[in-house]
Amino acid sequence: MTSSVQPIPVLSSRILPSSAAGDAPRLGSLTYLTAPDPRSGDAPTELTVEVGPHGESATETWTAGEPVLRGEYAGIRYAACREFVFCTGRIEEGGAYADATHRFYEDVFTLLARLGYPRLVRVWNYIGDINGVTSQGQEIYRDFCVGRSHALEQLGMLHGMPATTVIGVRGGGIGFAMIAARTVEPVNVENPRQIPAYRYPPRYGPRSPNFSRATYVPPPGAGGRGTAYVSGTASIIGHETVHVGDVRAQARTTLENIELLIGAPNLARYGIGEGFGLEDLRRVKVYVRHAEDIPAVQAVCSRLLPPSCAAVYLQADVCRRDLLVEIEGLAA
Ligand SMILES: O=C(O)c1cccc(O)c1
Numbered sequence: 001m002t003s004s005v006q007p008i009p010v011l012s013s014r015i016l017p018s019s020a021a022g023d024a025p026r027l028g029s030l031t032y033l034t035a036p037d038p039r040s041g042d043a044p045t046e047l048t049v050e051v052g053p054h055g056e057s058a059t060e061t062w063t064a065g066e067p068v069l070r071g072e073y074a075g076i077r078y079a080a081c082r083e084f085v086f087c088t089g090r091i092e093e094g095g096a097y098a099d100a101t102h103r104f105y106e107d108v109f110t111l112l113a114r115l116g117y118p119r120l121v122r123v124w125n126y127i128g129d130i131n132g133v134t135s136q137g138q139e140i141y142r143d144f145c146v147g148r149s150h151a152l153e154q155l156g157m158l159h160g161m162p163a164t165t166v167i168g169v170r171g172g173g174i175g176f177a178m179i180a181a182r183t184v185e186p187v188n189v190e191n192p193r194q195i196p197a198y199r200y201p202p203r204y205g206p207r208s209p210n211f212s213r214a215t216y217v218p219p220p221g222a223g224g225r226g227t228a229y230v231s232g233t234a235s236i237i238g239h240e241t242v243h244v245g246d247v248r249a250q251a252r253t254t255l256e257n258i259e260l261l262i263g264a265p266n267l268a269r270y271g272i273g274e275g276f277g278l279e280d281l282r283r284v285k286v287y288v289r290h291a292e293d294i295p296a297v298q299a300v301c302s303r304l305l306p307p308s309c310a311a312v313y314l315q316a317d318v319c320r321r322d323l324l325v326e327i328e329g330l331a332a
């Protein structure tokens with residue numbers, strides 16, 4: 001009997017103004033709307049969040065070039081091809097989020113284990129009123145971190161989380177999207193000039209955030225290029241916010257952080273034999289806290305990013321009050 005080795009499907013994605021998003025078969029999508037849209041409940045594996053009115057709206061779609069199988073477990077919707085699964089879910093608005101977040105992450109890992117896609121590649125968490133407080137007086141972002149950390153501790157995964165974005169959006173509750181892989185081996189990468197988030201000191205909250213600064217996915221076949229998924233990155237050196245009150249300097253420092261993170265010298269520390277520069281960024285989502293800062297951030301980014309990089313500027317809150325801008329993206 002002969003067996004043929006099937007090529008691993010390539011995970012691809014693109015971003016368009018939300019009105020122009022086509023309806024090609026997809027694993028899932030993330031849509032950022034600048035106004036509430038009463039018609040847009042979340043379709044299966046299509047997460048919609050409301051951002052501030054002064055930035056852009058956009059849809060990022062994720063496709064795999066082959067048929068997907070859809071399903072639902074514990075309220076989490078998924079769409080899977082052979083190699084990748086895209087999941088979305090929501091926690092409804094409530095007085096506090098730690099317990100619901102704990103349960104949500106437990107359910108996600110149960111689902112991924114049952115489906116056979118145990119390797120997380122990318123996670124997004126969109127939190128309503130992220131800098132507001134719970135009924136117990138804890139900041140909502142910190143309360144979310146407590147629930148996530150408890151779930152991961154139980155699973156022995158405190159240090160194993162991939163590239164992640166946590167951003168504040170309008171409305172209440174938390175929207176989640178995740179991508180996991182069946183066989184490819186993602187490599188989680190830290191930034192040499194930032195301490196790992198799971199080692200942040202307690203002044204940032206009772207439980208540290210759990211995420212890696214980037215996740216590298218090797219090429220599907222010999223000779224190709226891999227992809228570096230870059231977490232929400234901000235103007236942090238060590239564990240400290242730098243350039244408080246100066247949005248231009250925060251934007252520049254953020255891009256320097258990304259450059260150091262995905263460059264060949266840093267990736268070599270993980271045995272990765274390639275590297276990326278800012279010129280390899282294919283797409284970024286730039287989250288800007290204050291409407292009036294958007295033009296300045298756009299100016300910095302258009303100077304430092306290549307014209308080939310699709311950039312969208314979204315008005316949204318960042319997890320720390322003194323952070324004015326956060327940038328995520330992918331390089332390939
Ligand atoms: O996973 C997180 O807690 C996190 C924290 C900061 C920025 C970000 O995009 C994500």
Ligand SMILES: CC(=O)C(=O)O
Pocket residue numbers: 197209232233234236319320323326
């Ligand atoms: C972005 C951010 O808050 C962090 O890296 O911790």
